[in-house]
Amino acid sequence: AQKVTQAQTEISVVEKEDVTLDCVYETRDTTYYLFWYKQPPSGELVFLIRRNSFDEQNEISGRYSWNFQKSTSSFNFTITASQVVDSAVYFCALSEIYSGAGSYQLTFGKGTKLSVIP
């Protein structure tokens, strides 16, 4: 069974501060995908990143960076110099790479609500 844990339910930071959102996962699969999605107050989930388990290189995209540590089963997300527009709920998710059923379902964490205060 797969499980994703986002231990931080809510985080508040002051604008321009850096913030790291934690994600720890459990899976019996040796190969898998990890994702981060952003859900702003409007409700739509916005895809941020997909990382496969083959690739442990960290990734940076503008103010966003992701730290994948297979040894600790973690896939943490850091926002540098946070902005008010970053306020949202962020979900970490996991899926298998090879799906016998062909469904490739996502297993979501419970989400972390980030509030960036001006």
Next chain:
Amino acid sequence: GAVVSQHPSRVICKSGTSVKIECRSLDFQATTMFWYRQFPKQSLMLMATSNEGSKATYEQGVEKDKFLINHASLTLSTLTVTSAHPEDSSFYICSARDTDGRNIQYFGAGTRLSVL
């Protein structure tokens, strides 16, 4: 690219009526679409997996006669909440999985259903 359109964004209906929600992939084909339900301040709960041209696969505890899913084309899936009751009030959100091999689900904007 990879835009998923979901309509309506909000619906208010009387108890006993049926409500249809559409999910369209606008610029890609999606052989698989997913329907989720989200309660306030909670994560997404997968309701069913919809495969084009075949019957949907429902998660345990989801009534298939209550939540009818049709995936008639590679770009459209519909969810019909039949004989809606107040306990069906929720935020419903769909996603479509791109067939480009990257296994990314792109989400619609969601539908907030309120049953009076």
